[in-house]
Amino acid sequence: MSVIYLTDLIGTGVFAISGTLAALHKKKDHDVLTLFIFAFVTAVGGGTLRDVIIRTHPVAWITDANYLVVITASVLIAVVCRRWWLGVLQRPLLVFDTLGIGIFTILGLQKALSAGVNAWAAVLLGIVSALFGGVIRDTLANEVPLVFERQLYATPCLTGAVLYVLLLFLGFDPTINFLVSVGVITVFRLLAAKKGWSLPPIRV
Template identity: 40%
Template sequence: MFYYLIDLLGTVAFAISGVMVAMNKRLDPFGIFIIGFVTALGGGTIRDVLLGISPVTWLINTTYMFVVIGTVILAIIFRSKLKYFNLSLFLFDTIGIGLYTVVGVEKGVAAGLHPIMCIALGTISACFGGVLRDILCNEIPVIFRKEIYATACILGGVSYFILTLFDIKSNIVFAIPIIVVIVVRLLAVKYKLELPTVYKK
């Protein structure tokens, strides 16, 4: 139940971030919904395809579709509450990658994959909805810039497997990696930490 709640919260967080980007690009309501939908479910869809899950999760469980629709509508209605665009987008995107990292890792564990593959799957789940969002909105995806983004997801995945070595309740094993991803991302932005570039300035 806790795992399912995390998955739905991640869907909400990413749907809001998608809506905010779409509104900033001044798309029409249908365009806003498409960007919100792709952002919320794109990473999970790629994850399920890689795992050979067919049909993908959101086609079987309509709750995800209703959550996205409801979130998009509410985000549009209360868009004035999200007036601080950059900060709000950053927060929802950060929460989304934290939640979806754990969901992806857990899916990999359930499929019996090697821990490294589970971490890769968690990173894909967390990042590729945003990648699709940015590409469709004609932006360079955050994951391809110098910002600490995918790295935060990887550290969250690593912390997940470290915690499994100890006798800790599953809810805590889920929660702490989410916090790790969010804190690493927040600290990276606050202190302007970036990955090194191969190009000369």
């Protein structure tokens, strides 16, 4: 089992938990199937779009059942632990969503680079990998997707992705580069949410 594959499964699980918590946050009495749908689109939505764009076929979750197993297990974990996480993490949805975008931004960037995409297009595809599943999730929950709000959401992903490319060109160890870049996205996003940071609006 490769490190990238294991990381992809971990990211899938984290995002699936995020999708489940988002559904429960919106409505307390969803059935299990509905929760699975929220978890599924959150976990694989962005990666599927990326793979379609770079023509990677077949998409991983179609041929590898482990992704669906991880998503199912994550739904159950999220449901069982939801009250405990509220006590420990205070804002568990924010935490899991932030971890998910951090992992999937860099993982998506790596996969795009492996497919021969130029570095800056790979940065954009990394952001698509991280954010598109959340856009679908928030749309299903009848909420404005976070990426369209003023709070910094895509900006941390862009910062971490650009940092990864720069460190890659400088010859940094890939594992250290991955951890540092994911860490920057995660810390940046959490601080932005806590401090209420946002980009200045453009007035018409």
